[in-house]
Amino acid sequence: MSRTLDSAKTLSIKRSLALGVMGFDTPCLVVEVETMERNLRDMADFAKEAHVGLRPHSKTHKSPELALKQMSYGAVGICTQKVSEAEVMVRNGVRNVLISNEIIGLGKLRRLANLSKQADVRVCVDSREGIDQLSQAGKEADVEIKCIIEVDCGYHRCGVSPREAAQLARRIAQGKNLILKGIMGYEGHVGSYPRRRWPMLVRQAMSVVMNAKKKIEENKISVEDVVVGGTPTAKISGLYPGVTEITPGEYIFYDYANVESGMVQVKNCALSVFCTVVSKPSPNRIVIDGGLKTFDFDEAKYPHLREQHLYRGEFISFSEEHGVIRLVRNASKIKIGEILEFVPYAAGPCVNLHDQLYLSRKGRVEKAVPILARGMTT
Secondary structure (H helix, E strand, O other): OOEEOHHHHOOOHHHHHHHOOOOOOOOEEEEEHHHHHHHHHHHHHHHHHHOOEEOOEOOOOOOHHHHHHHHHOOOOOEEEOOHHHHHHHHHOOOOEEEEEEEOOOHHHHHHHHHHOOOOEEEEEEOOHHHHHHHHHHHHHHOOOEEEEEEEOOOOOOOOEOHHHHHHHHHHHHHOOOEEEEEEEEOOOOHHHOOHHHHHHHHHHHHHHHHHHHHHHHOOOOOOOEEEEOOOOOHHHHOOOOOOOEEOOOHHHOOOHHHHHOOOOOHHHOOEEEEEEEEEEEEOOEEEEOOOOOOOOOHHHOOOEEOOHHHHOEEEEEEOOOOEEEEEOOOHHHOOOOOEEEEEOOOHHHHHOOOOEEEEEEOOEEEEEEEOOOOOOOO
16 A cells, blocks of 8 residues: 655655655655656557557556556556466456466466456466466366467567467367467567667568467457557557557656667656765765665666766666766765666666655655565566
């Protein structure tokens, strides 16, 4: 349950942190609500205009409260990657969940089957073994489990070819306690290429996905849903004929990886990590109280200092509790005790390191939102 921080009405975030009031301290995660709401509205408007369902990936924020907020903006449901994440979401009021990942192991699948009795839950599958285990779990629980076949459209992680997708669809149709709802393709590889190439690469990926749909339907098996699209490419793949749902996650906050790709500007990033300068061993070197336990290091990239225009700081190193920064501009202006603000490189892994998000409006913290699905790995 979130709690309102009444005293936040009178003190700015940095001033409050410096004084140690309002029950929170650095390092901490702060979300600028106005920016987040603009991001939510923008993606919801796109989905509505494109006539596709918006199913945000909750792994970015891992918060049922924010998942429900996304649904209040028009999302049809959410995605999780793990059964444990889905359990947290359903337990806290989210009633439509796609586990956009393959789940293997009867222990987990029995939990999934039980969850299917409480909410509209579907899960990805890409193997005969996965189908057989899902069927057994559904039979034991006397429930029909909804399946989505994952198609490998270029990311080369999970997923199968169009021909194999048709074979799996037949196996699902012939099995017991299973319902085939559709197919999913994740064009996650596209974002690693220059942005000018994204449209062409998305078209290639969607061609593979639609080929899988065609081959399944040739066997007189219905494909109701075609689910695609992470944040970098959702507004491209979401326009492709036949797509029914998009699954962007980072768009709620955006992060520095999205800035680096040229997709958004830093001002579009709603999530910040606030840290305190705890040491200044030399005139141009400072140490903050955020390290490996505070920041993500997706692709070995450092976070971005929001005050870059003032200080021109670059990270030298990180350890568990410390981040060391070299300043090349206005170094004399930074004092021990100063609060600095950083944009994480990858929002989801960063959020997973923290217990709560502080929601800020007009520079004042309104409430704390617990990150209830953090650390849910099963």
